[in-house]
Amino acid sequence: MSNSSPAAMRACAERKSAMPDDEVSISDLPQGCRDCDVRHSGICAALTTLELCNFAKSARHTQHRPGESLAYEDGEVTSYANVTGGIVKLSRLLSDGREQVVGLQFAPDLMGRLFAETNPLTVQAASDVGLCRVPKSVLEAMIGSSAALKQRLLDQSLRDLDDAREWMVTLGRKDARQRVASLLLLIAKRCGVSDGTEPDTVSFELPLTRSDMADFLGITLETVSRQITKLRHDDIVRVVNHRQVTIPDMARLVACAG
Amino acid sequence: MSNSSPAAMRACAERKSAMPDDEVSISDLPQGCRDCDVRHSGICAALTTLELCNFAKSARHTQHRPGESLAYEDGEVTSYANVTGGIVKLSRLLSDGREQVVGLQFAPDLMGRLFAETNPLTVQAASDVGLCRVPKSVLEAMIGSSAALKQRLLDQSLRDLDDAREWMVTLGRKDARQRVASLLLLIAKRCGVSDGTEPDTVSFELPLTRSDMADFLGITLETVSRQITKLRHDDIVRVVNHRQVTIPDMARLVACAG
C-alpha cells in the first residue's frame, strides 16, 4: 500500500494541517482504520475522527492488477472508492472498439461519479492499484451530514473540471510531439521524484503502456513511440527498459509541451 | 431578456418544483428582484425567498454584445454571474494566438470559477448575452450558509465535468464530419425548437461563427465550412443565411455524430 506518490503525500500533509483533528484520539479507532493510511488521505481528511470511525466500519480495502476493470460503462454505481495507490484510468469506449481516456486518477482521489445511478465511464487500473471502497449509501449519507466533506468534494470536482479543460487544449490544438510531452509532464508532476539538482531533473516509472498513452492523447501508439524516440534524440527525456523515464531538465520539457 | 432557451426554461421549471418556496411571498422582494426572471433560474432556485431577497440586493444585471470579453485569463475573480440569456464561450488562448474553446455556457448556468483567486479561462459572449452578476464575497457567504446551494453547485460542476469528458472523446477520436455533427447536435439540444413532426425536425439559429465552431472542434474554419457543405448535400442539415439551421431528422444527425 505504499505506492502513494510523493505528490499525493504532500497533498495529504497539507490537508491534514488544514483540518485539525478533534478530541477523539487515533487509538480509539477500530483496527481496520489504523491498518492503513486512509485516515490521512483524500476525503477522509475532511472528517472528524468520530466520523472517520463510522466510515471505517463500512470501508473495504482491495488490490488490483494493471488492466483490471474497476467499473463498467453504464453499469450500476453501488460504491465509491478512495484511490490509495497506483493510477486509475477513466475512459469512454467507442462503437468501433477504439477508446478515449478522459482522465487519470491518482491517490488520494475519490473514484466514482457522485449521485449517479449508472457509471458514465469505464474505469480500469492502469498500474497496480489500491482502493478503499465504501458503499454508495454510506458515503452519500455522510455527504449530507458533513458540510466539510461536501466542500471537499466540490473542490475536487472543480479541480477535475480544470484538468479536463486543460486536457481539451492538448487534444484540440497540440501536435503529436507536444501531446507526448504534455503527458510526460503530467505524470512527472504527479509521480516524479526530483533529485534536487539544478536544472531540475525528475525520474519516474511510466504507469501506462504506449497504447494507454495513445488512447489518452488521441493519437496512435506508433505515433507515440516515434515521438518518444525523437524526444530522446533531443535529450528531452531519457528512457531505459521502455518504462523507466528521466527528465534531465523539466523546463525544456515544459517548453516542448507548448 | 428572453433568449433563454426552451431547454433552460424546462430545467428551470423542474428546479422550481423540486425546491418549493417558503412562507415569504414574492411581493416582499425588492424591486430589482421582480424585474427579471432571476428568481426562477439557476442557483437562485436553490434559495429560499428570504435568501433570494438578500441575493437580489447585491445582484446587478448587464447586457453584452457578441465577442465582448466578460473575464480575462489570469485576471482576478471579483464576481460570479448567472447567465440569464444567450451563450457564453469559455476558452484558453495559446502562445501562438490560436484558441481552444473548452466549454459553452447557457442560461441558467453559473459563470465563474468558484473559490479561485484568478480566472483560469477566457470568457466571452458568443451571442447577445444577459448576465446577473453578484460579488464574489456575497455568493461565497451564501454557499457557506446554504447546503442546498452548495449541493446545486456540486451538481452543476459534476455535470460540467461529464460534458467536458464527453467533449474530450469528440476532440480525441472523431473525424471532421463527426465533430461538426456533434456540435450541431449539442446546440440543437440546448437551443433547438422542435416542430413536433415525426421524424423529429429541429430548428435554431447558430450562435457561433465558423471560427468559434472551429476553435471548439479543434479544426480549421475552412474544414468546418467544407463539412457543413457536405452535411447539407446529404440533407443532414439545411442552412439559410449561414446561420439559420434546420435539422430535418435528429436521428440521422445523431448517427452522423458517431
Added chain:
DNA sequence: CGAGACATTGAATTGCCTCAAGATTAGTGG
C-alpha cells in the same frame, strides 16, 4: 452603394494513420 466581416471553394502540402515487419522485454516451463 461600398466597406468590412464572414463564409465558401480550390490546389498544394504535410502530419498522422494504416499496414506490415522486426526488435525488445517479461513470463513460463523444461
Added chain:
DNA sequence: CCACTAATCTTGAGGCAATTCAATGTCTCG
C-alpha cells in the same frame, strides 16, 4: 540457466484527411 512464447515496443513505406495559402463569394450596415 536457457529456450520458447506472448506481449509490448520500435521502425519503415505508402496513403489520406486535414491544413495552409490564396482567391472568390455573400451577407450586413452605415
